[in-house]
Amino acid sequence: MKKGNTRDVILHTASELFQRQGYHGTGLNQIIEKSGAPKGSLYYHFPNGKEEIAIEAIKLMGQHILESAREDLSEKDTAIEAFQHHVAKIADVFDGKACVDGLQIGLIASEMASSHESIRLVCKSAYEDWQALYTECLQRFDFETERAKELAVVINSLLEGASILAQTNESGWPLRAVAKQLPALLVH
Amino acid sequence: MKKGNTRDVILHTASELFQRQGYHGTGLNQIIEKSGAPKGSLYYHFPNGKEEIAIEAIKLMGQHILESAREDLSEKDTAIEAFQHHVAKIADVFDGKACVDGLQIGLIASEMASSHESIRLVCKSAYEDWQALYTECLQRFDFETERAKELAVVINSLLEGASILAQTNESGWPLRAVAKQLPALLVH
């Protein structure tokens, strides 16, 4: 977990807490406490305070999710199998009651959309990156460009929504229900 | 807006604020201020404080969404048209920058899932009600029971997720992208 410098430790802990408890639900003191980072150094590394930590944390989450998605999607031979594999991996995370590491910016995105423009834009950018990856993957499996783009939005929605249901049900089954219906959606 | 008694005014205002700013992002003072309700009466009507207000507010949102969904879904002659109509109505809400009235418990559901069991259960119950309605509608259009139940979960996920994207983009287009792909999903 520790990457050596204090900044990364703070950011990693903040990512974890923000995505589970949200922006307002997570205190700076809690981040300090859980990370074990020295309290005094927080405003040294992030002079703009909580908002700056949140922005950097969201960028980190975005990249993390992008990487694991890219990995999942490259391991299969059809679009259906690829996305089903991706969804199944996410479903597994919600079964264990362990921390939901690196999944989901939906909570903070909803929370801040109407109040913090800068955070809204970072979230928007993360979603665009994921959709670009999905689009690219669908094109590789011979989906026409426009349809691929639209399906990417739909898949993105599906994953965000099913993740909320999974949290609410404390189980990955909503994601598995989604995986099961993917073949109907992904017809040429 | 005012339904006569103070309790309902508080609840209505709380619903609005909770779904836009979340639980931790909304202060009791803000609810009082915005509702114009007398401050002293808050703990008279809700002796258990903020958590009780949240639980009742979520129930209210759940019923409100259920009713408008029932209305939307009963106006068309095919499953595809019915759900497309429903999604289109939601999309329109996100275009105007007005308050998102009565839509979406996803934010508060994510926020509280890991910390307040009682709130998590109320959200779970609301989702189950909506899915039951979707299932019923799909069965009416000759979908087999098991498939109808699974599609209901998928549609629920789709709506929750696309609503987050709509907020993040300040536009209803993600919901319209979903509507456009519904015919592929809803094949017998």
Place this chain on the structure above:
DNA sequence: GTCTATAAGTAGATAGAC
């Protein structure tokens, strides 16, 4: 049923020593 005042705690943020 409503109102005022206030308790008790915690939030984010800052200043200055080291």
Place this chain on the structure above:
DNA sequence: GTCTATCTACTTATAGAC
């Protein structure tokens, strides 16, 4: 780069008058 102490503002919640 880190630590400690502290400031101000705000939070939920309560007590007691009306």
